[in-house]
Amino acid sequence: MFINYGQALQNALDQAMEQDPNVIAMGIGVDDHKAIFGSTMGLVQKYGAKRVFDTPLAEAAMTGVAIGAALGGLKPVHIHIRVDFLYLALDQLLNLAAKWHYMFGMQGHLPFVVRAVIGRSWGQGAQHSQSLQSFFMHVPGIKLVMPTTPYDAKGLLLAAIADPNPVVMIEHRLLYYIEDEVPEKPFTMKLGPAVIRRHGKDVTIVANSYMVVEALTAAKFLEEQKIDVEIVDPVCLAPLDAETILTSVQKTGRLLVVDTSWVCCGASSEIAALVAEKAHDALHAPIRRLGTQPVSCPVSKPLEEEFYPNAHNIVEVVYSMLGKKWENQKIPSLTTPFKGPF
Amino acid sequence: MFINYGQALQNALDQAMEQDPNVIAMGIGVDDHKAIFGSTMGLVQKYGAKRVFDTPLAEAAMTGVAIGAALGGLKPVHIHIRVDFLYLALDQLLNLAAKWHYMFGMQGHLPFVVRAVIGRSWGQGAQHSQSLQSFFMHVPGIKLVMPTTPYDAKGLLLAAIADPNPVVMIEHRLLYYIEDEVPEKPFTMKLGPAVIRRHGKDVTIVANSYMVVEALTAAKFLEEQKIDVEIVDPVCLAPLDAETILTSVQKTGRLLVVDTSWVCCGASSEIAALVAEKAHDALHAPIRRLGTQPVSCPVSKPLEEEFYPNAHNIVEVVYSMLGKKWENQKIPSLTTPFKGPF
Amino acid sequence: MQTMVDLQTISELYKIMLKIRLTEEKVAEIYPSDKIQSPIHLSIGQEAVAAGVCMALGPENKIFSTYRSHGIFVAKGGDLRLMFAELYGKETGCAGGKGGSMHLLAPEVGFLGSSAIVASTIPLATGNALASDYQDRKWVSTAFFGDGALGEGVFYESLNFAILKNLPVLYICENNGLAVHSRVEDRHHNSDLYRYGERLGVTGSRHDGDDVLTVYTVTKNAIKDILLGGPPILLEFTTCRWSEHVGPGTDHDEMYRDQDKVSQALANDPINRIQKVLQTQFEITDGQLSTWRNNIVDEINQAVIFAEESSFPSPEDLYQGVFMKQDI
Amino acid sequence: MQTMVDLQTISELYKIMLKIRLTEEKVAEIYPSDKIQSPIHLSIGQEAVAAGVCMALGPENKIFSTYRSHGIFVAKGGDLRLMFAELYGKETGCAGGKGGSMHLLAPEVGFLGSSAIVASTIPLATGNALASDYQDRKWVSTAFFGDGALGEGVFYESLNFAILKNLPVLYICENNGLAVHSRVEDRHHNSDLYRYGERLGVTGSRHDGDDVLTVYTVTKNAIKDILLGGPPILLEFTTCRWSEHVGPGTDHDEMYRDQDKVSQALANDPINRIQKVLQTQFEITDGQLSTWRNNIVDEINQAVIFAEESSFPSPEDLYQGVFMKQDI
Numbered sequence A, B: 001m002f003i004n005y006g007q008a009l010q011n012a013l014d015q016a017m018e019q020d021p022n023v024i025a026m027g028i029g030v031d032d033h034k035a036i037f038g039s040t041m042g043l044v045q046k047y048g049a050k051r052v053f054d055t056p057l058a059e060a061a062m063t064g065v066a067i068g069a070a071l072g073g074l075k076p077v078h079i080h081i082r083v084d085f086l087y088l089a090l091d092q093l094l095n096l097a098a099k100w101h102y103m104f105g106m107q108g109h110l111p112f113v114v115r116a117v118i119g120r121s122w123g124q125g126a127q128h129s130q131s132l133q134s135f136f137m138h139v140p141g142i143k144l145v146m147p148t149t150p151y152d153a154k155g156l157l158l159a160a161i162a163d164p165n166p167v168v169m170i171e172h173r174l175l176y177y178i179e180d181e182v183p184e185k186p187f188t189m190k191l192g193p194a195v196i197r198r199h200g201k202d203v204t205i206v207a208n209s210y211m212v213v214e215a216l217t218a219a220k221f222l223e224e225q226k227i228d229v230e231i232v233d234p235v236c237l238a239p240l241d242a243e244t245i246l247t248s249v250q251k252t253g254r255l256l257v258v259d260t261s262w263v264c265c266g267a268s269s270e271i272a273a274l275v276a277e278k279a280h281d282a283l284h285a286p287i288r289r290l291g292t293q294p295v296s297c298p299v300s301k302p303l304e305e306e307f308y309p310n311a312h313n314i315v316e317v318v319y320s321m322l323g324k325k326w327e328n329q330k331i332p333s334l335t336t337p338f339k340g341p342f
Numbered sequence C, D: 001m002q003t004m005v006d007l008q009t010i011s012e013l014y015k016i017m018l019k020i021r022l023t024e025e026k027v028a029e030i031y032p033s034d035k036i037q038s039p040i041h042l043s044i045g046q047e048a049v050a051a052g053v054c055m056a057l058g059p060e061n062k063i064f065s066t067y068r069s070h071g072i073f074v075a076k077g078g079d080l081r082l083m084f085a086e087l088y089g090k091e092t093g094c095a096g097g098k099g100g101s102m103h104l105l106a107p108e109v110g111f112l113g114s115s116a117i118v119a120s121t122i123p124l125a126t127g128n129a130l131a132s133d134y135q136d137r138k139w140v141s142t143a144f145f146g147d148g149a150l151g152e153g154v155f156y157e158s159l160n161f162a163i164l165k166n167l168p169v170l171y172i173c174e175n176n177g178l179a180v181h182s183r184v185e186d187r188h189h190n191s192d193l194y195r196y197g198e199r200l201g202v203t204g205s206r207h208d209g210d211d212v213l214t215v216y217t218v219t220k221n222a223i224k225d226i227l228l229g230g231p232p233i234l235l236e237f238t239t240c241r242w243s244e245h246v247g248p249g250t251d252h253d254e255m256y257r258d259q260d261k262v263s264q265a266l267a268n269d270p271i272n273r274i275q276k277v278l279q280t281q282f283e284i285t286d287g288q289l290s291t292w293r294n295n296i297v298d299e300i301n302q303a304v305i306f307a308e309e310s311s312f313p314s315p316e317d318l319y320q321g322v323f324m325k326q327d328i
């Protein structure tokens, strides 16, 4: 099927619900006509209001409800239209869900999935644009995936639902409209292995989620300049596939990490630290990181453009890592920019 | 005055309240006879129940109350006996407080302080032992300090209260009983500069909070083995004093980071990444990190001992960084271990 | 109740409501041009609540609000130019272009801020009232929120604290029956939202939020009582959102809408209702009305020009303002 | 009400209460030896609540609880050896030594877990009831919590959802009037906690939590109603914590204590009360009582020996169990 990311998510959820009557989908807006950017479209009609239901605005308790339901035999998929709302659920997710199986000596397990969308599109501002993967990477006990392609979206969501542990899936609004070929039959990706999006020999770029699109844009341009980058997409950030990253850096000798969130104590700092620890001798140049600037996300367009890392920044850093000077040419975009109205 | 950490905190709060009638202290248990390990002792008697008050169990709203009060001219110090409870307050702290001044174009400011204690002592388990500094380091807009000595406790708390921005102070239960000389008069430390706890030339150990005690224990032992480590205590983790750390690594060529929390996306990963980026050429050996093991904190004694990094682990890593083999001798402790009953 | 309000106040309320309506319509008109690159949550149809409450509050009492705050900004007396500039992301905006439509404020008239996290400013108003109480109840602090907010725990936590400490805080629930596309009865077993604080000790009452004179009078009385030392109060104002949840359009035909409610609301335009009072009880002429309208249209047009002509912040401004400098 | 309960049940309730008391006293006795290196929150004085509720629940209905759960573990029918081993941090403990006193569980008898974050398991019981409802109300899920929990927003969020979906959940508020050292009246304007869910639609009632027959009967009825399709119910049981908040001792003389309440509670020992019923109404002899007691003492001593003789986990066990392996 040639479908987009949102449709792939919908397709995965549909197939999971068809296969397993214990799978339920819950969350604010999952049953409305907008259907979380289409990703739950038609499911309430197909499976009924007992299995697909809207909730009151109560992220904390509803997360606890998902945990309790999982302990009762259900497999809830709890959906949030913005990652930012997860702050309200962190006590439940990190004090309870992350610790449950371990703290109770491996008794009780929590097969539930939290899906949350990074709001970036335009003008979402400080409270509707965040991506909190590093929190789930820091506290042990939750798996964290970030699908990039429609294929990932389906394969990872089906895997997440099948997994006996709590899995948080962070999606990206700007990826929702990307289309690709996706197998019709159910399939799962492993929650762990990274995906090499592009093979190359000069620089390893570890990028996740929408940052892969920017990295690919940069790579295409760099290719024309005879610079050959490798792009590693961790896809699953907890647990993290250190090996694939290290192997790539052993080959290229150079690492740039590009993350959707802030740099400080972010996913990019972990990946950088990991390589510094484990592949120090392979490095021909200092590791570099790119992420959102260390401020809150602003609404004003020129500020927002400065805030987010992009293909230009990637090219610039790659040049400097290779000791070349960057002339700041225009880089052709591979995607159509987000266009309103909202 | 020769006082302990808890008394130093009490002394600072007392002096701040004396100097400024807008300073208030709030939180569960601040006015009871245990007085948050003594750190608020006598204050309700001295300043009355309007300025020092217990709150209902409602970490989220009470944090918002502190924010709103700060916008109304008060300077609240909101105290939590465990860092773990802050998960409940993260929406207020990170979606609101951290963003307020910036998001509103520098209008409105939030002079309030959150104090929270890392619960580690014995058998505190998964939900009463965490230290979440990396969350406050990741999201821009909150200052984060971790006092190590009684001197820091006083100087940083007075500085935090005087600061026009939200400041989170993470204290450590095991430091509460450490005594030291502290000036009687009010004084402030700057929220930024790191403190060099020990000068040395062979290895830079960046350690924070109680980990400084373990690092000093290790250093004393290493000294006898003619290994001379430098110990840098960031004290303030946001903003982080990169310069002092980088200067030290430039000198020693080796970096070990020891943090009270998990390694992955923790403070230790940030410091490691920073040095890998900015002092790559100075490094004679791979950077190393130590933190709590990547599991939830267990209660059982042998597991708990394995969970926390200690002076032994530090010595072992330092040896390996210097290419020496560690024979696993007994390291004399510099502190008396925590002794119950609770 | 209506005759207790004098002509000048009624005229003022009318003008505020009209200004909100025309402002929102202008925003909707501009929106497809992509000059406003930020989600907008219009309050067309809900004007009476903002107007009545804010007029009763005056600039000296404080308010904290939500992403749906264009109306409150106008009603509280914010400078319209700063609001349009903010929507445009210009440096002259009320938040320097950093906040956008969802984060309006006008501290000079007591509008202290707004948040896009539902219910999150309810504790802020409560804490701000604590500061007022500390200064002998200098002001009333007000939390503005929708019916959706009553799902969130901080609502209850805040009310519990407010009544415990008897704080000068006013809770305004603007109940338009919807949270995005979810009806209040699908989120709450009991639809009497105004009673949700009752057992904690916070008295509430429900009123027609489309009758601006009621909104104004009820709020005025509540403020008086609170300033005299009375307990916190919860006021629920029922109203109808004419616009879609987010965006410039309408979606009256969508399934989630209660068609009867929509038609009834459209037929009882709150602005027409107060206009009729002015015309019939106070014999305000069409000429007078159109002078008012023209003045408002002028002000709005000026504001738009101001926004269009203002500069964007420069990229370096991105890095300013995470922290306030020490010496204030 | 009391005569409606048969002798066997009353005897059972008595034995459970006594077992809780003696267990807690044993824990307190051992504690100064530092063999239990974990904070303990005893429930001496509160035995009737755990006994009455858990006996009514039986093993088939589920319970989620707090750090103060020794009594619940015993009453729900957990294996005492596993509890002592857990307190000792031994690998044979009910949580393999990883949880400790604050994280007891006994899933084989429906005690699904306990958390040291106040109020945090209230939504879990609610969600677990959703799973039950999904399976035609197979069981009732119960949340056990203290008066302190009513400060937390998740309490209200959970009750709102439970009544909205009419879930088979029972909320048990064990009101000992204290949260650590803070009195309930210093945290809530209105002390009628059982009514706090009323406006959301959840009916509540308050009962003497030191009268085990009342606790049992009221809970039994609630479970019956719920299993028949009735709405969620909130039961408040008033009681008194004889011990200090945390630790093995008492602190009856501390300022925060209401001296009258303490003396009254001590004079009306809930165990004595039910013992008197057995003696006077059912003519149970002293000999019978001491046989029971001796059996309990034996069981406790056996459990302690089990704990002492069990091994600690090995350091490598630290790394086991963060995630469950895929194939279950």
Ligand SMILES: Cc1ncc(C[n+]2csc(CCOP(=O)(O)OP(=O)(O)O)c2C)c(N)n1
Binding pocket: A028, A057, A059, A085, A088, C068, C116, C117, C118, C119, C145, C146, C147, C148, C149, C176, C178, C179, C180, C241, C245
């Ligand atoms: C905590 C939180 N959860 C979810 C959302 C997404 N959201 C934005 S507006 C909204 C509906 C709020 O409804 P209501 O409070 O009635 O306000 P209204 O939009 O009707 O003015 C929701 C669910 C949010 N912004 N914050």
Ligand SMILES: Cc1ncc(C[n+]2csc(CCOP(=O)(O)OP(=O)(O)O)c2C)c(N)n1
Binding pocket: B028, B057, B059, B085, B088, D068, D116, D117, D118, D119, D145, D146, D147, D148, D149, D176, D178, D179, D180, D241, D245
């Ligand atoms: C969310 C949270 N806030 C604060 C605490 C600290 N604390 C532990 S027990 C307790 C008191 C709880 O009182 P209550 O719910 O009445 O239970 P009781 O101890 O009386 O059984 C507090 C405040 C906590 N564990 N969790």
Ligand SMILES: [Mg+2]
Binding pocket: C146, C147, C148, C174, C175, C176, C177, C178, C179, C180
């Ligand atoms: Mg609404």
Ligand SMILES: [Mg+2]
Binding pocket: D146, D147, D148, D174, D175, D176, D177, D178, D179, D180
């Ligand atoms: Mg209590």
